Amino acid sequence: MTFKDQVLAIVKKIPKGKVLTYQEVAKRAGSPNASRAVGSILKKNFDPKIPCHRVIRSDGIAGEYNRGRSNKIKLLKKEGYIK
DNA sequence: GAGCTGACATGTT
């Protein structure tokens, strides 16, 4: 099980109505400061089980889901996860 | 095996 798999597993396990920051995911994966690695991994492992839009930055802003933020981010905003 | 790239974070200017 590599860091990559850990990250993927963690993101996949994000329950509904919950979001994690890149730092949180990286932290759980075993590297608290591997925020960049987390994004890079999600990018290459684009699984439908991986809700990238549920993984946000420390700022509370969603990252770039699929090289361009999806409208789903807008839903997250409505949910109250993003400012 | 080494180097480059990247969907970020934090600090400083």
Added chain:
DNA sequence: CAACATGCCAGCT
């Protein structure tokens, strides 16, 4: 307060 520059870690070529 906003923008720029540097550093971090892992993956890919």
